[in-house]
Amino acid sequence: LTNRNRLSNTKAGSHLSTFSVANSGSDMEFCEVSEESKQRYLSRVPKAFVLDDTILPGLLFSSESILSSKETTQLEQDDVVIASYPKSGTTWASEIVSAIAYEADIELLNRTKMEDRVTWLEVDKSRLPAESMFHASKRRSASPPARKRIWFTHLHVDHLPDAVKEGKCKLIYVARNPKDQAVSSFHFHRSARFLGLRTDMTWNEFFSHFRSGFICFGSWFNHVLPYWKFIRNNPKAKLIRYEDMQRNLLAEIKSLEEFIEVPLMIDQRLKIAEHCSFESMKNNKMTNR
Structure with missing residues (x-):
């Protein structure tokens, strides 16, 4: 499946083209991530999907399991x-x-x-x-x-x-x-299978995603x-x-x-x-x- 199809394969999901990141008071140009980097990130997270503008790892969750936990727990x-x-x-x-x-x-x-x-x-x-x-x-x-x-x-x-x-x-x-959390999350991205085992991910690439919120679980601030x-x-x-x-x-x-x-x-x-x-x-x- 293409990234677009994978992301739309849920009733609660949204397409990459409509993904938005809230401007938590920061300069959006400073937080911008290239389309190439977005596609590379999503292609490496197994079964990635989007729920309410937040990327989530599909090896652990589904929109159905999240909505079910909300309504039936x-x-x-x-x-x-x-x-x-x-x-x-x-x-x-x-x-x-x-x-x-x-x-x-x-x-x-x-x-x-x-x-x-x-x-x-x-x-x-x-x-x-x-x-x-x-x-x-x-x-x-x-x-x-x-x-x-x-x-x-x-x-x-x-x-x-x-x-x-x-x-x-x-x-x-x-x-x-968030400074310490980001460092820990960077190493976790490089070692966790459900995040794609991104051993090739550099700190600069990760930090761009972290600042923008285009990352699994979304923006720290949001x-x-x-x-x-x-x-x-x-x-x-x-x-x-x-x-x-x-x-x-x-x-x-x-x-x-x-x-x-x-x-x-x-x-x-x-x-x-x-x-x-x-x-x-x-x-x-x-x-x-």
């Missing part, structure tokens, strides 16, 4: 949804919140894979190979009991399940300095700002920063336990801080998605 009052732009600390935040929900039962956490504790809202199982870890994330039946059910998503705020926007559960948004606006007036939503977790992890653990209403003792917080340290996370196979 049943969330309860005690559920927690963790949202972020990719490479902003989602896995780290998921492990922290999961450890709080398990009341610092580190032994149990170390026996339970991340995908069995934190469900990916929008993933389309029909597009995944049978051995994919994310099939487990939709089963949940084998998952040991925790104080909270936890979900994560990279969706734009407009595509969140209705229950989240109606305040029927808690929302945590993880934000990261993702973060709507969430920030949503959170400002929503007592059941909370924004946390990657840098704050780096600076004072214990304080962030305490803030999160209060937000999701799972009170811990100081010794439990210390256990979680040690479990969720950089070195521990790096060596813990149960936290790797």
